[in-house]
Every structure is written in structure tokens, then in C-alpha cells.
Amino acid sequence: MDCLFCKIIAGEIPGDIVYEDDKVLAFNDINPVAPYHILVVPKKHYESILDVNAEDMDIIAHIHKVINIIANEKAQNGFRIINNCGADGGQEVKHIHFHVLAGKKLPMYEKDAK
């Protein structure tokens, strides 16, 4: 499959990996928008949350367990989890991923843009 994050998971493209287990990989974003900008992805390919059926939903809890570990290490002062979905959500890479942003006071965005 021609998927950038599957290639990073397979080791075909280098990733700056910060956490790995049998189900999940976390790596630094190539174009960070905060001092810490980590992408957490399942090793199994799902395009977005719409692609994760009810039986597979445990992976989403597992991803948040991993975010808990990462944030405890690097983001005690707060952080933001972002999961962009589909065209209107601004999703560019079509392999579900959770951005973890931390390390500065993060600006607000859509919340204030009516």
C-alpha cells in the first residue's frame, strides 16, 4: 500500500521514533508546530476513525495509554491531542494519527473562528 506512515512503520522511510510497542509507533513530526510535536499511529493501517470498526476500537484506548506515557515524560505543563479526519478536517496523511503538541502555550484556533 502506498502509505507514508505504513512505510515509516515498516522502516522503509526513516522516522525519528520516540516510542514503539507491538501495536503503536510514535515519532516526531517532520514539520513541528510546537517544541514537542509527536505523531502517534497504530501499526495497523486505518484511514481515519471512520475506518475503525467496533471490535478494533481498543486500539484507540491503547493509543491514549501511549499518549499518557509520552505526556507524563514531556508535557507535564499541558498539551493538546489533535486527530484531523478527512477533507474538511484537514487530514493530509490518510493513516489515522494523533498529534501531541506541547512545550509552549498553544494558540487557540477554530474555537474562536466562527
Ligand code: 5GP
Ligand atoms: P495531518 O495534516 O494529516 O493531520 O498531519 C500530517 C502530519 O504529518 C503533518 O503534521 C506533517 O508535518 C507530518 N508529516 C508529513 N510527512 C512526514 C514525514 O515524512 N515524516 C514525518 N515524521 N512526519 C511527516
Ligand code: ZN
Ligand atoms: Zn498506512
